[in-house]
Structures are given as C-alpha cells and as structure tokens.
Amino acid sequence: MVRNSTITRKTKETDIQIELNVDGQGKADISTDIPFFDHMLDLLARHGLFDLEIKAKGDLEVDAHHTVEDVGICLGQAFRASLEDKKGIRRFGYSLVPMDEALVMTSVDISGRPHLFFDVDIPAEYIGNFDTSLVIEFLHAFVNHFAITLHVKLLSGKNVHHCIEAVFKGLARAIDMATQIDSRIKGVPSTKGEI
Known part of the structure; x- marks a missing residue:
C-alpha cells in the first residue's frame, strides 16, 4: 500500500503545492520564503519520517499569515488523503519531547473530529521576523483539514525557539506513531466501523 498524496491550492493570496509520502525516510524539500517556518516544517518531516515537498508562494508583502495558514490547510489535506480509509492505523499517538530546557507533551487521535487544545505560552512575539502567534494558526488549519484531535502542552520552557521546535518535533x-500500520488491527480502529 502506497500512502502518498499531492495537494495544490491557488488563491488570490497563496499558491501552494505539497507532495507527501507518509511512509518515507524524512526527506524534506521545503520553500515557503519564511525561513523559520521552513525550518519547523523540515523538522516535522525529518522527525516524523515523512517525505515532504512544499512549494509555497504567498502575499508576504502583507504578512506571513495567509501563507502559514494555507500551508496548514494543504498539509492537513495531504495527510487525510494519504491515509484514505484509515484501515489498520494505530490511530492514537503521543510524544514527550525535550529541547534543552523546553518540554512538550503532544497527543493525537486520528478521529475524524477536528479539535485543538493548545496550552503553550510562547514567551516572545517574534523569532527574527516570524510572528510566533502563527504557530497556533498553522495548527488550527492543519487539525481542521486533517480532521484530528490534537493536544499540545508546554510543560516547561523559556527559550521561544526551543519551545516551538519542541512543538513541531x-x-x-x-x-508518526498514530499513522503506523499495526498488523493486528483489522479494518478501521473504531467501534463505529469508520473514522
């Protein structure tokens, strides 16, 4: 079974192409013209072992909001399309990731029900020219279009770069854990028979 997808989105604000292979090796080719965001998306691919190519152009002369949000929309759609009927997936995944003094707990349910719980007090408004409030905008768009429940909680951390990096890792x-195939699971992992 090949679990991959290609998503394109073109609006008056953005032009985005994404190619995703869920069962990859962590290869990334990311270009959004937002260097810190590119770095975070590269981390997402590398540590999730997803092969990910993103080419995004947006109205950065306005600000980065439209680009970041629309990449979240497209990436959520790419994961959803790649998993198709979700047969055999583990469905639930979690992590506890340290980044120096920062520690982030993340839990996901590929439930078909979009919900984001984000308890991360980011201690600065900008990293370079990246508006840190866009992290939650990206996650909202991603969660809504992937149709997952996602909980993210910052347990400790003061350095804003470390905090956000731990969120993406x-x-x-x-x-990665939630999308893995478990040979013991027959069909969809839900008592409803569908997700």
Whole structure:
C-alpha cells in the first residue's frame, strides 16, 4: 500500500503545492520564503519520517499569515488523503519531547473530529521576523483539514525557539506513531466501523 498524496491550492493570496509520502525516510524539500517556518516544517518531516515537498508562494508583502495558514490547510489535506480509509492505523499517538530546557507533551487521535487544545505560552512575539502567534494558526488549519484531535502542552520552557521546535518535533513523533500500520488491527480502529 502506497500512502502518498499531492495537494495544490491557488488563491488570490497563496499558491501552494505539497507532495507527501507518509511512509518515507524524512526527506524534506521545503520553500515557503519564511525561513523559520521552513525550518519547523523540515523538522516535522525529518522527525516524523515523512517525505515532504512544499512549494509555497504567498502575499508576504502583507504578512506571513495567509501563507502559514494555507500551508496548514494543504498539509492537513495531504495527510487525510494519504491515509484514505484509515484501515489498520494505530490511530492514537503521543510524544514527550525535550529541547534543552523546553518540554512538550503532544497527543493525537486520528478521529475524524477536528479539535485543538493548545496550552503553550510562547514567551516572545517574534523569532527574527516570524510572528510566533502563527504557530497556533498553522495548527488550527492543519487539525481542521486533517480532521484530528490534537493536544499540545508546554510543560516547561523559556527559550521561544526551543519551545516551538519542541512543538513541531512532538507533533512529528505523535503523528508518526498514530499513522503506523499495526498488523493486528483489522479494518478501521473504531467501534463505529469508520473514522
């Protein structure tokens, strides 16, 4: 079974192409023209062992909001399309990821029900020219279009770069766990018979 997808989105604000292989090796080719965001998406691919190619152009002369949000939309759609009927997946995944003094707990349920619980007090408004409030905007878009429940909690941390990096690494590890195929699971892992 090949679990991959290609998503394109073109609006008056953004032009995005994403190629995703869920069962990859962590290869990434990311270009959004937002260097810190590129770095976080590269971490997501590498630590989740997803092969991920993202080419995004947006109205950065306005700000980065539209680009970050629309990449979240497309990446959520890519994961959802790659998993198709979700047969045999573990469904649940979690991680506890340290990044120096920062520690983040992440838990995911590929439930078909979008919900984000985000308890992360990011202690600065910007990293370079990246608006840190866009982290939650990315996650909202990603969760809504992947149709997953995601909990993210910062347990400790003061350095804003470390905190956000731990969020993305934790997300990668939790999604990797949840999307893995378990040969013991027959059909969809739900008493409803579908997710």
